[in-house]
Amino acid sequence: MVPRLSPQRAGRILIGTLLGGSLACCIMALRAGRAHAEYDPTTPSQRQVYSKSVAEHYNYRFGADKPFLPSLATTDTGEFINPRAFPTAKYCGHCHQEAHTEWRQSAHANSFRTPWYTRNVNLLMAEKGIEFARHCEGCHNPTALTSGAMTKGSPINRKFDEDGVTCSVCHSIQRVDTRGTGSYVLAQPAVLVDEHDQPIYGDVSDKEILAHLDRHSKAVMKDFYHQSEYCSACHKAALPRQLNDYKWQRAIFLYDEWQLSSFAKESPLPFYVKDSVSTCQTCHMPREPLGAAASDYGAKDGKLASHRWLGANTIMSKFYNYDTQMEKTIAFLRNGVFNVDIFGLEKSDGKADGKMIAPLGTQNFAIAPGDILTASIVIQNKGIAHSHVPEQRDMYESWVEFEAKDASGKTLTHSGIIEPNGDLDPRAHSFTNRLVNVKGEINDLHQVWNNRVVAYNNTIASGRSQIVRYQFKVPADAKGPITITAKVNYRRFDQHFMDFAMGKHYEEPVVEMAARTRTLNLGDNPANAPDPQDNKEWMRWNNFGIAMLDAQQYAESVHAFERVVLLRPDYADAFTNIAIANFSWQRYDDSRTALDKALKLSPHNARALYYLALVERNQGNLDAAIADLREVITQFPRSRDAHRELGFSLYQQRKYDEARVEYENLQSIDPDDLAAHYILSIVYRRLGMKEQASREAAAFADQKDDPTASTYALEFLRKHHEIASESVPWHTHSDFAPQQQIEGVLPAAQ
Template sequence: MKHPYAKVAAAIAGVLALAATSVAAPAVFNVDREFYPFYPSLIKWNKSPAEFTPPADCGGCHEKQFREWNGSVHQLAFLDPVYQGELNKAVKAVGHEVTRQCEGCHSAAGMVTGEIKGSGLAGLSPMALGGVSCDICHSISDTTHWQTPSHEPENGSMILSPGLSGKGGTDLVKRGPWKPSADCGGGFHKCEESSLHQQADLCASCHQVYHYDAHFPLEATYLEWKHGPYAQKSILCQDCHMVDTATFKRTADEFRKPERGEYHHYFNGANYLLYYLAGAAAERTGDRELVASLKEKYQMAVEHLKSAAALEMTPVYRAGQLSELKVRVKNIRAGHNLPTSLTNVRQMWLEITAKDEKGKVVLASGAVQKDGTLPENTRIFNSDGMGKDFHFAVDPWVVTAFSRHDTIPPHGYKDVFYGMNGAKGAKKVTVEVKLRYRQADQKVAEALLAAVPKDMNLKEIYGLEKVPQLPVVDMTMERQTFQVRK
């Protein structure tokens, strides 16, 4: 006969065995540090005697492409004072080993060669300062998207192969989307046709930014595209961001790919703030050609934003009385969500004003306040980040989840309802609604620009005595008049 406590002992043993099994279970995000020697950057570098080529050298033969790239967000990726402020804060908070993740995409050559050792620009070569330069994109030979800890593109999961070594020596090899001509490279480098350069996977490496340890997607632009209608129609990142504004609109509206001659090295999107700051710097140096280029790129970015969304207003009546106003915000042209990228910093919001027939304001929301901040009742489309303790967080090295994620998918919409009780007693109301956008919350931008490294003097470079109110773009606007009694 078994001891009366035998069953209890067996049950306890089973629980302990289960606990031991759970402790020994493999991690959700396994990291092969031999495979990824620059971790948390997931770049791989096929190192050889072939050196990276500075962008000015490329411009000697590819003048048109160099002129388009110069002043682009790719060229400015490492020079961006907002990025440098964030990088400087991150180095102090979590150390340079972690911030290599950021450097891997903002200056891949500078990171893999070990030239960049933290924030700041002093003493760096033109190659490191060149950010996402010609030789970075055209040296990509493959990706490791499937091997990453998340098994998705993240944090620069690309392979850089600027050249190949063989018995005959070392050759520079540059890759592009088209079959090369017989004289391609002019004897300076060899040319290879690359199917990768005709895919969105090329862009995915750096436009999927995950937390360095928790592998939470802080930026998921590629996945937003991949899970939407533009991917289904084979419209890629390049088809909207490497073309002029008219071609972008046609591509987005008709799902028709651009012709070969319509592609340019603009890499234009919504980051007009970077063009705005760079334009101020170019003015101070007297580079008239660059000033003109940046003004053009600034306008292109603004036009991208103004083309991306649409508004609809619908009155809601109850018992014959205007009760609510429904505002529908539609993403009509962006191949990814609106907004995208670092959505816990970006701000896209509604500003609404309703007046009765006498001009009295009966509803107001979303107007920028004197200090540049938005009122608490503003209807805003972005995300709220939180850290491991589930408390609100902004810094990307802290954010491991979103407590609120409110963005609009491609060809999707969000409805917002505004109560109209203030209109009682009026005969009609005229409503004006604007969809507005800026790169960041005013206070966040002030904090980042205040944190730039010492060798980036904002007054000397940009003429900034203090951080001004961030420029705001009105993406679209609607005005309608409604009867209060139906």
């Protein structure tokens, strides 16, 4: 029997039921809200919960307060960041379609997943442990590092590996310094700030962002993102003691090379002067017009800062079939980077040395069958703000290819060929270095953690030149004319490393970056009009002089710069260059004479004053040296060399407070300057600053050169005669046996 209810009771029950249902819904909603908050990785409280949970199983091998070493990266609070708090690149691509498309094909997007990187870092982890790979992941995979995934047995889902260095990483960096090796501070990402400029974490709709673009910009942009110092956090690196169980070693230093170059305009010392400042972003993130079909809210006036970060990574473009990236990378590599000058020719009949005919094209000469010819090729690095090759010089591969042929096509000599197995001719002139371990063997798979010494370094610094010499004989049956060609070639990796990375032989694209060809008649070769491919004659001599200076051929360098004076008597730097060569040759009086002439032409010239100060100090006139260096710093306040030399001059006068200021200024530019560590360790102690003195002394002890390390290099070079000559600044590539080679001499200036 169903009980009957009065209308009043029925109403009360209905209302109660509705209220109860509503309350239940509210309670469920509140519980759902709490559950969401509990698992929402973006809330500050849950970041702490997440960080503590990671810490429970994390290997703090390098110290409980140093969770990210050997990388110098850290987070704003020192806590880990849940990887789910990083918005994906796809999310950013909703509004930044073109930037996302470009980024996907860039080295940043592929910084972790490429087989050549993972194969190499797996070597490190297998040999030493995953925690040592934090050194690498600070720049190759910041999300992995800051999330705490770089520990054995980590349960963290690493789907973020596919995105490498993603948008929300770069745009969440709060500050950097110029130590490198990941010297940045990363905050939890936020794509919007509120009206009080406080970050809004978590998902934010496109509509809300577009309604508050000013607040979006505040959240994701910083003024220093436009400066080279920003890039220095990762495009500069060291190998610390924690990684190699040995000592601190400088590894890559693109920022320092840029800061010292003419592109930065922060130093008076480069051989050539640029009209305006070029930062890393100027070359690698130029503003480019959007294509007709492209769309991006980040564009201004129809132009977008390129997110391709074009450089030299040709193998990535091939492996992932990034055709557009490959096309643009090749164009970038060929865009006025080098000048190749077949500068001079020495000839001999095998009985007497010949004098150099130079610059080729400006003088009459004759060639006959049986002549032994030595061609001097001058390679000028005119378009890069850092050295060539940069960064991983032990496995990146760029070299000079030289070939001489007669009219019948017969090869008279050929250096720099690619052998059938893909290896480069071991006797080729390669812009590389050789990392050697404690066994006196080469670290051929980029095992930098085992490195002890660099056997030699053949890279070309920004704005400088290098001479490469080739010797061959003109056969008796040669058919004229003879064509000689010099090229600068590049491929991403040497073949041995490439095959290791891929687990099989893998053919790489080779890019011809620059080339020059000259034709030599058998018989008379009259002088001819200047070739548009060549620099002006004074600059050809100037580049030759720079190359001879770096080859430690000081007399020849002086003679070359004297030729520049004859061609441009009003060029003050020609006299300064003569002074530099004489100073290197320890001919200080001659150096002073040339500097006086430079300063007469260009009073207060900072470059001349810098070298004049060195001469004055060498001659015992410290007061004059200090005055000149102060004037240099007035013109170039960020000249690290001027601060270093002024600090040392003041130290010699026992003006310790003033010396301290200069060396601290130097450390603000380069925190790892070895001279600064050494002198400050003394100065601080004499000023009673014992704690600071101990810190600097420890840094100097860790970073100074190991005097025994050269024995490993000598052992390596002793075993490898085919490349040992590359360690000698002045040498000749020849098909003759060493005792048969003919060494010519440069005539004195007329």
